[in-house]
Amino acid sequence: PQVTYTDHTGASRTVAANVGDSVMETAVRNGVPGIVAECGGSLSCATCHVYVDQDALDSLPPMEEMEDEMLWGAAEDRQDNSRLSCQLKVTDGCDLHVTTPTTQV
Numbered sequence: 001p002q003v004t005y006t007d008h009t010g011a012s013r014t015v016a017a018n019v020g021d022s023v024m025e026t027a028v029r030n031g032v033p034g035i036v037a038e039c040g041g042s043l044s045c046a047t048c049h050v051y052v053d054q055d056a057l058d059s060l061p062p063m064e065e066m067e068d069e070m071l072w073g074a075a076e077d078r079q080d081n082s083r084l085s086c087q088l089k090v091t092d093g094c095d096l097h098v099t100t101p102t103t104q105v
């Protein structure tokens, strides 16, 4: 599988991802800008905020209550397609495209 990240300037990067890794880990390991991930994935920073393509959104597992709560504290306003990328697992056969907020560089 692969994950494509588009930053707020419109620049995109596509990287190969390992099944089971999070979308956040995949970005950090590949040096993809736009995902800060201050807390390292422990669901306490909301600096891994991403916007997921609408058509892929339905195929993702629904968010847990804690992710939902953390998203209200994200620096850039949450949208209907907001998720925290440390909670998004890469799955087999599912390529994802996410857009990162202007507040995360």
Ligand code: FES
Residues within 6 Å of the ligand: 024, 037, 038, 039, 040, 041, 042, 043, 044, 045, 046, 047, 048, 070, 084, 085, 086, 087
């Ligand atoms: Fe901190 Fe996702 S990395 S909430």
